[in-house]
Amino acid sequence: MNRFPQRRAILAAALALAAAGAHAFPTKPIRLLVGASAGGTTDTLAREIAEDMTKTLGQPVLVENKPGAGGNIAAVEVARAPADGHTLLVAFTSHTMNASLFKKLPYDPVADFTPVALLAKVSSVLVTRTDSPIRSVGDVLAKARSDNKPLTFAIGGTGSSLHMDTYGFEVASGVPVNQIPFKGTNPALVDVVAGHVDLMFAPVNGARPLVQGGKLRALAIGGPKRISAFPDAPPITDAVPNYVANNGWFGVLGPAKMPADITKALNAAINKAMQQPKVLARLEGDGSSFEAGTPESFATFLTGDVKHWASQVKAFGIKPE
Structure with missing residues (x-):
């Protein structure tokens, strides 16, 4: 350094x-x-x-x-x-x-x-529960096409940058999204882990222990580059090029x-x-x-x-x- x-x-x-x-x-x-x-x-x-x-x-x-x-x-x-x-x-x-x-x-x-x-x-991280069949952003796009219905996204803070990430993903990917608002990040993450909600843009510090504990899967990073907390998660722009990284x-x-x-x-x-x-x-x-x-x-x-x-x-x- x-x-x-x-x-x-x-x-x-x-x-x-x-x-x-x-x-x-x-x-x-x-x-x-x-x-x-x-x-x-x-x-x-x-x-x-x-x-x-x-x-x-x-x-x-x-x-x-x-x-x-x-x-x-x-x-x-x-x-x-x-x-x-x-x-x-x-x-x-x-x-x-x-x-x-x-x-x-x-x-x-x-x-x-x-x-x-x-x-x-x-940066934010897009997560889903560990036992979900969704293993990548490509899978998110495929599931949206095959199910022909909106995917549910937890919103941990209305009007937050994470909320804007969700809007941005919906617009850029064309995936129909049903936003489920929660009174805070933690209750939102709980419902993603339980499988009540499909996906969520989450803060890294909130998602990391759940990913490390095997309860969540990190799919992609909302920012413009990979981060050390989730080295295997690529930026969303790799799969959705016109997504505007926040x-x-x-x-x-x-x-x-x-x-x-x-x-x-x-x-x-x-x-x-x-x-x-x-x-x-x-x-x-x-x-x-x-x-x-x-x-x-x-x-x-x-x-x-x-x-x-x-x-x-x-x-x-x-x-x-």
Whole structure:
């Protein structure tokens, strides 16, 4: 592995923190707001980086869970907070997706925030129960043709990137799909294992123990390439070339108009925290990839992701609520 990018990031952290020191930042504990419940992927990642950021910045970095409304509750609080770098949002894919799923949001997902750091991108995995005759995406296509009826797909989170994966697969493959909504990923996976639902786009970290335990079969990856968690599962695009591969993501945002030196200091501290071996190892196991970058590159990503989901929602015929 090439260590030079990591060394450059650590050096950048030291330089940025020294520059921010002239403005005495931080002067109090930093709040990391998470728009999801404790124990989930977003919360776990937030707590891992908070621990290292505390050491780097010299002030406690405290994670606060504000679940609900697809992350909107936490986002509103951060958007309205003072732009001094002491209140931050650990956002995920719904932050950019919600702009197309809701007729009116209480904030603008781009204009009302300062991009700080993109943490990681993550793929989904298409799964079925182990005793299913379906062993590949090709089998899914064949079964749809032979049965002449919709296949059932569990939806673990309405309006999530996994939900969009399901829409995308239906449109690209021509396979008729009957979506079965569940109140969360875990109950959805339970019904797939039990055979009550045929298939599901699942988060890698949720599906992996069930695949390893012989209860689920990983058929394909929703992202653009194979991942180490399921090395035998090819990308869906191998069988359905016009499928648009999606990536979920995690990132840190602050209120709009945060000072540039504070934003750079936070970016450097976060990039350093993300390079902890335990964090990198867990990300790899979850099918995620660390995305070190600048606040500017994250801003470009956010703008593009809003447009991506807008085009997807339009293509799928989804009506904003």
